[in-house]
Amino acid sequence: xxxxxxxxxxxxxxxxxxxxxxxxxxxxxxxxxxxxxxxxxxxxxxxxxxxxxxxxxxxxxxxxxxxxxxxxxxxxxxxxxxxxxxxxxxxxxxxxxxxxxxxxxxxxxxxxxxxxxxxxxxxxxxxxxxxxxxxxxxxxxxxxxxxxxxxxxxxxxxxxxxxxxxxxxxxxxxxxxxxxxxxxxxxxxxxxxxxxxxxxxxxxxxxxxxxxxxxxxxxxxxxxxxxxxxxxxxxxxxxxxxxxxxxxxxxxxxxxxxxxxxxxxxxxxxxxxxxxxxxxxxxxxxxxxxxxxxxxxxxxxxxxxxxxxxxxxxxxxxxxxxxxxxxxxxxxxxxxxxxxxxxxxxxxxxxxxxxxxxxxxxxxxxxxxxxxxxxxxxxxxxxxxxxxxxxxxxxxxxxxxxxxxxxxxxxxxxxxxxxxx
DNA sequence: TCTGGGGTCCTAGGACCC
DNA sequence: TCTGGGGTCCTAGGACCC
Numbered sequence: 001x002x003x004x005x006x007x008x009x010x011x012x013x014x015x016x017x018x019x020x021x022x023x024x025x026x027x028x029x030x031x032x033x034x035x036x037x038x039x040x041x042x043x044x045x046x047x048x049x050x051x052x053x054x055x056x057x058x059x060x061x062x063x064x065x066x067x068x069x070x071x072x073x074x075x076x077x078x079x080x081x082x083x084x085x086x087x088x089x090x091x092x093x094x095x096x097x098x099x100x101x102x103x104x105x106x107x108x109x110x111x112x113x114x115x116x117x118x119x120x121x122x123x124x125x126x127x128x129x130x131x132x133x134x135x136x137x138x139x140x141x142x143x144x145x146x147x148x149x150x151x152x153x154x155x156x157x158x159x160x161x162x163x164x165x166x167x168x169x170x171x172x173x174x175x176x177x178x179x180x181x182x183x184x185x186x187x188x189x190x191x192x193x194x195x196x197x198x199x200x201x202x203x204x205x206x207x208x209x210x211x212x213x214x215x216x217x218x219x220x221x222x223x224x225x226x227x228x229x230x231x232x233x234x235x236x237x238x239x240x241x242x243x244x245x246x247x248x249x250x251x252x253x254x255x256x257x258x259x260x261x262x263x264x265x266x267x268x269x270x271x272x273x274x275x276x277x278x279x280x281x282x283x284x285x286x287x288x289x290x291x292x293x294x295x296x297x298x299x300x301x302x303x304x305x306x307x308x309x310x311x312x313x314x315x316x317x318x319x320x321x322x323x324x325x326x327x328x329x330x331x332x333x334x335x336x337x338x339x340x341x342x343x344x345x346x347x348x349x350x351x352x353x354x355x356x357x358x359x360x361x362x363x364x365x366x367x368x369x370x371x372x373x374x375x376x377x378x379x380x381x382x383x384x385x386x387x388x389x390x391x392x393x394x395x396x397x398x399x400x401x402x403x404x405x406x407x408x409x410x411x412x413x414x415x416x417x418x419x420x421x
Numbered sequence: 422t423c424t425g426g427g428g429t430c431c432t433a434g435g436a437c438c439c
Numbered sequence: 440t441c442t443g444g445g446g447t448c449c450t451a452g453g454a455c456c457c
Contacts, residue, residue: 034425041425041457059423075425102428102457188455221431221455247427296424342426402423 013104014042020134074403146228149185179203248273249342283313285347289327294339316367
């Protein structure tokens with residue numbers, strides 16, 4: 001029995017999500033912007049053909065985009081997150097050995113029996129996903145994750161119809177010499193240029209180089225890539241583990257110097273981060289709070305963060321908000337124009353572990369029950385239905401992200417406006 | 422005017438222990 | 440008097456990913 005890795009990748013995912021609910025966007029150039037409408041983070045094929053680069057600041061391309069009638073959307077994460085879940089749930093119908101690698105990608109591990117054809121299998125997956133969710137996907141196959149990644153890039157080329165199988169040695173020999181080192185998964189520009197300095201410019205050359213030499217030169221991560229290119233599995237399917245850290249941060253739409261407004265933003269981020277933490281059934285052992293001025297401005301800069309330990313692991317939003325607020329008191333400096341703030345919940349451990357503090361007070365049950373009620377109400381009636389009383393605003397405020405081009409939350413809309421208790 | 426947000430893993434070096 | 444050396448844990452920083 002032969003084991004193969006299959007990488008399923010949603011095509012231009014955020015654009016495809018917008019197109020599912022607005023078919024008039026099909027065959028037109030479309031881009032989706034990052035938070036605060038800052039950068040271009042997704043492009044339709046038509047937008048790629050116009051040479052609009054990934055990650056480009058929107059304001060620099062705005063005139064060009066208008067001139068070419070490119071449709072622009074602010075990022076709509078509730079929609080993309082929900083569509084992602086639909087795609088991943090559909091994939092799990094095919095294969096339980098599945099790793100959700102990112103919002104728009106998943107690896108499947110496929111045990112090939114002698115008589116079975118992988119072509120039929122992946123074609124069925126591709127056709128089912130578009131039928132069930134409306135999202136087009138590309139599928140790459142290889143004996144390792146690294147080769148499946150390369151296959152996936154090839155699948156996206158025009159003449160391959162979204163499927164490419166790189167499992168045969170002959171095919172690998174044919175293909176790898178035309179893959180630049182920088183385009184291999186795990187090799188960025190920096191490592192790519194270091195490899196070029198020793199005469200390794202393509203995937204075939206890296207595959208055929210000495211693993212020991214590569215390890216000495218760039219470390220164990222790149223050594224593993226050498227083996228993966230040879231078809232030796234070093235990176236297996238990862239089971240979905242709870243996150244060890246959870247971060248929530250945003251750039252503000254306007255610069256902020258008022259400490260109370262900064263606190264208000266941090267509190268909203270804390271509420272979101274704590275929800276995510278409870279959702280994966282974990283508690284934080286410490287938190288990190290940070291403030292940043294705008295690094296692109298010439299004015300005075302102040303970037304500072306502070307780590308605060310918790311005496312006992314905690315998943316209750318209330319005490320964490322209090323700590324976050326006093327952390328702001330300690331790092332805030334008046335007179336600076338802050339552009340971004342955030343919180344990280346660190347060293348998350350399972351909520352099932354009952355760890356005693358110095359005095360042996362570990363009864364979480366009261367707060368757990370309270371949080372359970374809060375979370376279930378928010379899930380049922382929409383985010384912010386019930387929250388800590390500090391959140392005073394209703395609707396838009398002077399710091400939350402700019403989203404001028406936002407589409408509807410087609411799949412997760414609630415009728416009720418947020419209430420404050 | 423405007424420049425995202427959220428993660429993971431690895432390594433080197435220091436502290437500490439026996 | 441002799442002042443070694445290996446193991447482990449922790450942390451900060453660097454690299455990568457989408």
